[in-house]
Amino acid sequence: MKTTERLLSATADIWAAYNAHPFVMGIQDGTLARDKFKYYILQDYLYLEEYAKVFAIGIAKAKSLDTMRLFSRQVNFLTEGEMNIHRGYMGAFTVSQEELSATPRALDNLSYTSYMLRVAYEEGEAEILAAILSCAYSYEVIAKTILKNNPRAAEHPFYGNWVKGYAGSDFCDGNVVLLDTLNFLTCNYTEDQLQHLTDIFVACSRYELAFWEMAWNMSK
Numbered sequence: 001m002k003t004t005e006r007l008l009s010a011t012a013d014i015w016a017a018y019n020a021h022p023f024v025m026g027i028q029d030g031t032l033a034r035d036k037f038k039y040y041i042l043q044d045y046l047y048l049e050e051y052a053k054v055f056a057i058g059i060a061k062a063k064s065l066d067t068m069r070l071f072s073r074q075v076n077f078l079t080e081g082e083m084n085i086h087r088g089y090m091g092a093f094t095v096s097q098e099e100l101s102a103t104p105r106a107l108d109n110l111s112y113t114s115y116m117l118r119v120a121y122e123e124g125e126a127e128i129l130a131a132i133l134s135c136a137y138s139y140e141v142i143a144k145t146i147l148k149n150n151p152r153a154a155e156h157p158f159y160g161n162w163v164k165g166y167a168g169s170d171f172c173d174g175n176v177v178l179l180d181t182l183n184f185l186t187c188n189y190t191e192d193q194l195q196h197l198t199d200i201f202v203a204c205s206r207y208e209l210a211f212w213e214m215a216w217n218m219s220k
């Protein structure tokens with residue numbers, strides 16, 4: 001079994017809960033309250049700033065030029081590509097730099113990024129990839145499942161850009177490389193090493209679900 005198949009099978013229940021979450025279902029049918037989405041976009045922008053640092057540490061930990069390039073491309077894609085989705089929405093909500101700077105990180109957000117940064121500082125390149133995978137790949141799966149359940153979600157005048165951004169090839173092509181690299185780097189891992197990788201992936205998958213719940217509740 002490929003490492004990524006093992007990780008995904010260990011978290012199947014958590015991953016199934018993403019698309020059943022009321023926040024995600026609200027994006028799917030376009031009924032999500034705008035104030036909840038604004039809260040989410042601000043928290044997620046703050047999240048992405050820290051998440052980009054996880055890749056940046058990966059650059060320094062990389063043991064080959066190929067892995068270094070993977071991490072480096074992702075830092076660039078996050079800051080120049082993915083964060084543009086957020087900047088578009090922040091423009092629509094007329095969020096100023098002052099409002100963004102004055103927004104405190106909610107505890108689930110802070111806890112998630114602190115955990116990933118700890119993995120990044122303490123562990124090796126494959127463990128960093130496992131921590132990143134649940135973020136990067138779950139958004140692809142969520143957006144594609146939304147489109148499967150409601151093909152018109154991409155045309156929604158407000159939430160359509162979010163769905164198209166995460167189901168689109170710019171975002172998803174990076175995940176193919178992420179999955180392949182993680183499988184390649186861990187093909188000779190021992191059972192203990194694989195179990196440790198699974199623990200990291202389960203923790204990050206739980207944090208992903210907590211992030212949707214945090215957004216739904218607009219937690220302070």
Ligand SMILES: Cc1ncc(CO)c(N)n1
Pocket residue numbers: 044047048082134135136139208211
């Ligand atoms: C919380 C969270 N997880 C994953 C992604 C996808 O990069 C995101 N933007 N935010």
